[in-house]
Amino acid sequence: MxxxxxxxxxxxxxxxxxxxxxxxxxxxxxxxxxxxxxxxxxxxxxxxxxxxxxxxxxxxxxxxxxxxxxxxxxxxxxxxxxxxxxxxxxxxxxxxxxxxxxxxxxxxxxxxxxxxxxxxxxxxVGSGFSELTGNVGDYATTIVREAEGYRLNGAKFYTTGSIYADWINLGAVDGSSAPIAALVPTSAPGVEILDDWDGFGQAMSGSGTARFDNVRLEPLHIKPNAARFPYTQAFFQLVHFASLAGIGRAAATELARHVGARARLYPRGNGEASAQDPQVLEVVGRVKGPAYAAGAIVLNVAEALQRSYETNVSGVDPDETDVHHIADIETSQSVTVISKLILEATTVLFDALGASAAKRATALDRHWRNARTITSHNPRIYHDRVVGEFAVSGKRPAPVGNRKIITPFDRGSEVA
CATH class of the missing domain: 1.10.540.10 (Acyl-CoA dehydrogenase/oxidase, N-terminal domain)
Structure with missing residues (x-):
């Protein structure tokens, strides 16, 4: 770590x-x-x-x-x-x-x-793949070829980071409903980015709406291939795991500081100060331990992603190796574990401090709000089933959206 x-x-x-x-x-x-x-x-x-x-x-x-x-x-x-x-x-x-x-x-x-x-x-670069209608990976947004370029129309939600970015990495369909991807300049005429994400956590991530009204794109803006790297699902999930591990770390650090400074004692306490009460110290340990474990899991899964990356760029045919699927499995079998560790840690921390921990000035609730929001992004209820299927029968995880794998040796284009 x-x-x-x-x-x-x-x-x-x-x-x-x-x-x-x-x-x-x-x-x-x-x-x-x-x-x-x-x-x-x-x-x-x-x-x-x-x-x-x-x-x-x-x-x-x-x-x-x-x-x-x-x-x-x-x-x-x-x-x-x-x-x-x-x-x-x-x-x-x-x-x-x-x-x-x-x-x-x-x-x-x-x-x-x-x-x-x-x-x-x-x-x-910011995000422009998710839409509020249809299934995950389905697009109503279109990019259509014109005489000297392309024209973009549509809308996206969960456009995380785009309000801060120069470009939006965007997925769409072309005139024949084939997948197409582009880098859209956030300053282009017809691009509107709204700060309308109203979640109770991750409130400043800029994860709201982006609208595209007859936005003109140049050939340079169009990605030569709409496919993505082989460990895409695992990578984006692991960023959330890293966020959760960091939330746990911050919660543990802040809790220890508050306990160390706390002067008020409960009548049934076991020490002259909270910092000397073994039961209070146990709560601090119950927050720091899960944060440590979450971080260790993140770095272990990151090694699996590194293996996937190295295998892909070395030219190994994705159909001839299981390394990319193993990266997905290692990620999926971490989802529920890390989620439970950090959600519990950011809840139990209040037991060490009493009602004063709920004061807005401490903002300790932000840790649970952020963790709860992050763990809702990719529902963990499905990941345990995926892991169980793999463990019992070796079944590979089903792809999500357009999962054609891009390799350094691909030729040609999927652009219409």
Whole structure:
């Protein structure tokens, strides 16, 4: 994990402390005003800008394009630390990091070079795949070819991060209802991004509506292939796990601080102060232990994703290996465990502090609200069944949406 001096474990590589050292001062600044942002619902434009300027959006980008070229376990260790400061911001960068994986797994051509360079220079991408109508992966949004370009029409919801970004990574259908994907400039005429996400958690993640009214797109904006990288489902789920692990870490840290400062005692207490009461200290341990376990699971699953990535970019035919499906399975068998660990930890912490813990000034409720919202994004009720089917019969997880796998050796285009 990270922060061995605080009992969170060693980082995922020998160089991790050096990598994390660049960002920890920023994470600290972000965390200092997290309660204020939550209570005022202030969108963290400034904090996102700090991270962009520090190269946070180029973490996985190859050094030749201006990036840090870190591994997936190193990335997820950083996401845990960022989430301890503010999980909203982790979610803001979720689609950006996913598009980065698209590029890293794509054929080495001019289009890939162009976009790796843009991300290496600090440009940012938000999400534009989900719609409120139809099933997950179904699109009413259209991108139709015109004489000298393309025309985009439609609407998206859960457009996380797009209000902060330069581009929206968007899925749609073309004139023949075939899948098509594009990078849409957020500043283009006809693009409207609304801050209308009204969830009780992750309130500043910018996960609301985006509308597209006759938006003109250039050929450069169209992705050569609408397929995605082989560990797509696992990757996006694991970002949520990293957020949960960070939430647990922040809850444990804040709880310990409040217990240490608490002067009031209960008549049935077992010490001269809360910090000396063994039953209160037990509650603190029941929060920190799950946070530690969640982080350890995240980094273990990140190793499975790294194996999937390395297998894909080495040219192994996806139909000739189970490594990508194993990444999905390792992710699915972690969903319920991490969800239960952090939801319980962010609930039981109140038992150590009494009614004063419910005061708005402490904002301890934000940890449960954020965790509850994140665990609702991809319903965990289905993941245990998927794991059971695999364990009993070896059945592979069913694909979600357009799951054709892109490899670095693909040729041609799915663009109409």
């Amino acid at each position: 990270t922060r061995i001096d605080e009992g969170w474990g060693r980082g995922p590589s020998l160089r991790y402390e050096k990598i994390a050292g660049r960002f920890r001062p920023l994470f600290k600044r972000i965390g200092e005003r997290a309660i204020e942002r939550d209570q005022e619902r202030r969108l963290p434009f400034e904090e996102v800008r700090w991270l962009r300027e520090a190269g946070f959006g180029a973490l996985r980008i190859p050094a030749a394009y201006g990036g840090a070229e870190i591994t997936l376990p190193e990335l997820f260790a950083l996401l845990i630390e960022l989430s301890a400061a503010d999980p909203n911001i982790t979610n803001i960068f979720r689609s950006h990091q996913g598009f980065t994986e698209d590029l890293l797994n794509a054929p080495k051509d001019g289009w890939r070079d162009e976009w790796l360079g843009r991300l290496g220079r600090g440009e940012m």
